[in-house]
Amino acid sequence: MRCFAPRSRSGRPKDPAKHDAIVAAAVHLFSQHPFDVVTMEAVATQARVSKMTVYSHFSDKESLFETIVSSISDRMVAAFAAEGREGLSLRDRLQATGVAFLSILLRPDVMGLSQMLPTALRGRQALTLRFYDAGPGRVKAALAGLIDDAAKQGEIAIDDPILAAEDLFSLWEGGLRAENGCGLIGPITDAMIAQRVRRGTGVFLRAYAPETPSPGKLIPSAAPAAPASGSTRIARSD
């Protein structure tokens, strides 16, 4: 969007620090108040910049808002990048992924934007979609991959990796987003995230444990723990 090489432009160049300050201020305000409540004046003031400077960097309020959404989307994508969980067990791999995802999705700015977007963006659906793809969408895709691999190794027994990924994601999130959104709970700590992820992963792995891990294991009389007692009905689920 902003090709920052219109080089050889004489005169005083725009100060990129101002640009960043404006974006930072806008992120802060837009993630905390609905679109129409945030005034350009407020953005300018918060950025310690004059209103005209804001308009010199962004043609209008909407384009500023779009930049903010893009900015946060990019930040989410970047935060999702770092991997290096190759040698870990399935459980540890999932937990590391879960912690990384929740840490991002529960950050105040991301929370705020994701709450506002659906309501504020009737018509600007492309932006909403982009945001979703950078956040939850990316989580689901990555998770589905991870889960599919694990299933192929026989570590878990799943029907559909996408649906299973949704299950795991939901279990991680729990009521955290809803409660936090309603202001029912205070700031979310790393410890809370770690705890929720541990729990969610545990539930998930219990539900999707393979019927027989490695050796032959046949219990004639009763149901073998996980699947059988449920599978008489699970058959007709999905």
Place this chain on the structure above:
Amino acid sequence: MRCFAPRSRSGRPKDPAKHDAIVAAAVHLFSQHPFDVVTMEAVATQARVSKMTVYSHFSDKESLFETIVSSISDRMVAAFAAEGREGLSLRDRLQATGVAFLSILLRPDVMGLSQMLPTALRGRQALTLRFYDAGPGRVKAALAGLIDDAAKQGEIAIDDPILAAEDLFSLWEGGLRAENGCGLIGPITDAMIAQRVRRGTGVFLRAYAPETPSPGKLIPSAAPAAPASGSTRIARSD
């Protein structure tokens, strides 16, 4: 709030139909657009009523909005009332509950409001809380009771009924709310709800199946599905 018995007031009484029309119009508009975008004119027009009539029923925009939130909260509470799932199996009881809850929580007006509330109600936290209590809060409480009973009967093995209720609720919801909010999927059908609930309940029951239904069962070598292989790590969870 509105004690509708200032009886013996001479002259023409207020038409309750107008009141309802205004509320209906406001519900429709507020659940679809952010607070500041909805104009009192629009409410009046939609209700086929003059603006003065709106102001004669509600002192200002905020009080109208509060009435709307209360109205939807009440409707949610009412919809949750009908029970009569006494004779059913645990699975069927859970599924009936899940379908009832999702049917309400995914309705366009409830969806819209619940999306807008967190952002629109900085400071009016009491209202947000009331809405939450009437919706998700009620679900969680009811579920926790159901689950606790089942646990006492030995039908499932749980640690904490509240947390387990959150798990089940999350599994039911899945990504439905997020995706629907982003406009990724079309209108939600009863079939979609039923399917999601069936799946979520299945996963839940698999995860929380009691360790050994009736007879003793000990596998020495490998992991006995649910607890053991996990417990080396689950031990430090929670």
Place this chain on the structure above:
DNA sequence: CATATACGAGACTCGATAGTCTAGGAAAAC
């Protein structure tokens, strides 16, 4: 230095909306 551009401060236009007021008609109570 000359020139071109960035930035700040504040005044300004313009449109939109919350809320008020009035006048006249309609409908219920008595």
Place this chain on the structure above:
DNA sequence: GTTTTCCTAGACTATCGAGTCTCGTATATG
């Protein structure tokens, strides 16, 4: 029928915010 209140239609005020303009100043390039 009289009275009282409701309801409507539209004009009206006051406010607020988006976006523009101007002028003075700061700061870069050549």
